[in-house]
Amino acid sequence: MEFTFAPIGFVRGGGNYPQEAPRQGVFARNEGVIELLPERNFETALADLGGFERIWIVFVFDRNRNWKPKVRPPDGAADRRIGLFATRSPHRPNPVGISAVELVRVEGRRVHIRNFDLLDGTPVLDIKPYIPAADAFPDSAAGWRDELDSTRRELFFAEEALGVIGFIRSHGGPDLENAARVQLATRALDPRRQRLTELDRAEHLWLLAFRTWRIVFTAPPVPEPIRVERIYGGYSAEELQPGAPDPYRDKELHRLVRRAFPPPEGK
Structure with missing residues (x-):
């Protein structure tokens, strides 16, 4: 048995590369738009959605x-492999995902969203309202995730880096601010999984x-904050000379x- 689906629209905003996607929308700090396609009367289908604070x-x-049937999640279980269906890994046998995001407003066929973990151009298959009474179970057991240290690190930026x-x-x-938050915080x-190089072990510099x-x-050791310096x-100075190859x-x-x-x- 096979099923065929077509996008109803596309995400505009967010990063362009998988490494820029926050692990979950709650970690994101961004705004964007879902632009629905003009066919099939989608604008009418959006009626009454504006009263919801979040959407799926x-x-x-x-x-x-x-x-792969087993994966290494990026949030503290790196010493073991977890069954794919017990994770939120984006690498799925059928590449379909769900995400709860903040709804800002609806304008015609444009659904404005905030704090999402999707990339620019992501195809959207469906939109559903988030209903707290039906969708939120904060006291539910979370399997292997309940064994993890849930401490989140703060991330700070030196003034020079922000400039x-x-x-x-x-x-x-x-x-690069978003990229640093996604990869570090x-x-x-x-x-083994990130492009990290240890520069100075004594100074905790990476x-x-x-x-x-x-x-x-x-x-520094957890739970001390990370600081982008x-x-x-x-590129080296030689690689930036006029006429040098520029593949990116x-x-x-x-x-x-x-x-x-x-x-x-000398750098």
Whole structure:
């Protein structure tokens, strides 16, 4: 037996790469829109939805493949493999996901949402209202997750790092503040799965590589907060010379960042 589904619309907003997606919407700090398609009278179907504070989005994991029956979750169970169906892993045999997000308002065929864990362009299959009396069971047992330390780390940014982040974002680059929060504040650090390099064990200094950018941070033992110290580009001066190959088409932005925030001598 097979079923065929077609999107009713697409998410506009959020990151572009899987590494930018928050593990859950409660960890996100963003706003976006679900744009429904003009056919099939979807605008009328949205009537009366505006009175709900949250909605369920049924969507397609369109950028995830290669599911496995057991996985290593990113939040503290890295020393063991968990059965896929006991996790929220995005790698599913049928790439369908659900997410509870905040509803801001409905305008025509546009559903404005806040704090979501979806990527820009994600296909949406359905929208349902979140009904607290039917959907919330805060005292329910959570299996293997009840064994985890639920302490969440705070994440702070040095003023210098925030300056670079804002500059990159204002020039059309990735949102490195969101990327740092996704990779550092909502999951256990795991060099085997993240692009992490230990720079100084005594100082708890680490380097996170996110695409062509580098994020330097300090991570003292839990529950001490993580602090992002510095952001810089991963290209060398030679790689940024005119005429050098530019496979990611981002070297001009890296050149602007280097001019605005000169690296230490010799870097």
